[in-house]
Amino acid sequence: MALVLTEEQSMLRDSARGLISDKAPVAHLRSLRDSKDATGFSRELWTTFAEMGFSGLLVPDQFGGSGLGCVEAGIVMEEIGRTLMPSPFLATAVLAASALSRGGSEAQKAQHLPKIADGSLLAALAIDEGAKHRPLQTKLQATRSGNGFKLSGDKAFVVDGHTADLLIVAARSAGGAGDKNGLTLFLVDPKAKGLAVERTAMVDSHNAARIVFDKVEVNADSVLGEVDQGFGLLEGVLNIGRGSVASEMVGLSEEVFGRTVTYLKERKQFGKPIGEFQALQHRAAELYIDIEITRAAVLKALQALDVDLDKAGNAVSVAKARAGTTATLAVQEGVQMHGGMGMTDQFDIGFFMKRARVCQELFGDSNFHADQLAQGKGY
């Protein structure tokens, strides 16, 4: 497969870019932050997303979606990264849609997927429990009870958890921390008895929640996939999320880089544009090269996910690890090359720095993925 976008994909990119840059420039995020908006994103814009088919991108045709793949999801994520638009796209349209369409029973799919596609259902994936992303360490306990289970434990960093109508929860139904066997995914109503959601204000002004489960009862129908065998499904869904976040980081890096290069041409010191100093020229050139290489690795991973999800792990780890370090470098250089201006809130560059830090942590940082790669390669 050629590592270039097809004509259809380019059209998708153009329409996503048009909409997002028009309706949700960085100023959009800024005003949501400044007004301490309770939702944290624009529901109106989400409706528009649904009308344009973005919310159903990964939903199969028969359930009202367009049945496209990870490359297409990545294209939208990259545009989101350019303006840092807060949106349920990742949690609902990417993670939940792929979890349900890959692991759901016919009944579960029929119940939820059409609503994801038409934008009326918001969902969130609840995985992390500790400070670092360690899905195998899942401890949240699922204890058999009657024909169902009782869930007890905590989740943190649940992206969009505070607005979700449906939670997809990873729980330990057997075995202990570190075991691949014994994980089960559940579909849980956030209004269920014993469940408490706390929205957490994050550094990047995006949404996340901490959720406490206190003997939350779920019936057997709410198991997504197979009992005790949830890790394979989860890993696939996480890899799709990782590829998507890597794509967001490519968009973010490129945008920061573009703004920085513009500044290098405008800002004068010592009677000339600072872009004339070779000390900055070489670093700008290096950053350009770094971003281009990462862009290729990310596209490669997105394609690999579409070809064979189960074999895409290494490519995804390469992409996520690189995108994290590239984005970190891009925002650091962005702030540094803007001098004092880069430190001010009035300037947008700080928003990129904050979002990059969160994306780095989301679904495993560069260290985690370098380690995954080593394991994937058998050393």
Added chain:
Amino acid sequence: MADLEKFRAETRAWLEQNCPAEMRKPMASDGDTFWGGRNTKFSSDAQRVWFERMRDKGWTVPHWPKEYGGGGLDGEEAKIVRQEMAAIGARQPLTSFGISMLGPALLKYGTEEQKKEHLPKITAGLIRWCQGYSEPNAGSDLASLQTRAVGDGDDYIINGQKIWTSYANYADWIFCLVRTDPAAKKHDGISFILFDMASTGVSTKPILLISGYSPFCETFFDNVRVPKSHVVGTVNRGWDVAKYLLQHERAMISGMGERGVGRPLGQIAADSVGADAQGRLDDAQLRSQIASFEVDEAALAAAAERAVDLAKAGQSHPAFSSAMKYYGTELNKRRYEILMSAGGIDALEWESDRSKGGARPRAWLRTKANSIEGGTSEVMLGIVAKRILDLPGA
């Protein structure tokens, strides 16, 4: 030598007796720093007691002469005080631009009258100073500054704008660079002048930072009248004073990473990441990043110590503070990147009580300025290339 050992023992005993336990804990945030000044407030009783005891002993600035409110200690003794304070984790009783920047410049260039007027007020924490160097169009190219001072009898009338003036809104006085001869070459028409921020015509406007705090301001001068006697050093030769002061500023900033250092990074990381079966940090890559950071940190500490000793021996290069500033600030940024990585998602929360109001991410964002303030890393490397390595065209 025996005398010094005696001095060390006395110092240790005195600190043990007089430094409150609370003042031996790492600072929770920047707000725990005591800056002094007319409008100052102590954040705790312990902070007040500690400051007052050190002030009465002359140890807010141990190495300044006694007649100016210092401790009158020689270099060896001052080092012992620093070491003994560090050994018990004692905080600085007073942090101020007066101590770290203006003081050294006044000691070298000030008249006896200026020294007697200003230095004791600095050591006693009575006056808080700010630094009026940068302007919107004079950042790295500081000497292109445009703020004008025009003579009028015994006074100057000052007009212009400064930017990034740290704590201008809390400061009592400013040390300021102004252009007194617009016709001269750019380095030759600048003077270094002191004035009260309460003077008519001075106004400040805080600038909000990416960390959510506003530590610095835009500062405006509209026909501010300042006596000519407030010029430090020779009129139009202010650049010499400015540069000398910058060396001290750079030395201070390079040491910022050591300020308020709490537990070792590896232990902080272990809290969130956990340990493997052998008791090692359960993230091999993070572990190696921390270890190599700590190697560099230890080496920098040695270099900082050596820089002081070289200066005492009269062997240091005047531009070496630029090398230290570059290395120290880049290292401090690395430290906070690692802290963020070690903190994982806990370090991403911004407003919760759990995260102490997002103390860690806010501190992380603040460090990004270390390689900008007091001269950028690029400018520091340029100075090393030109002044130390004598490279052509640099």
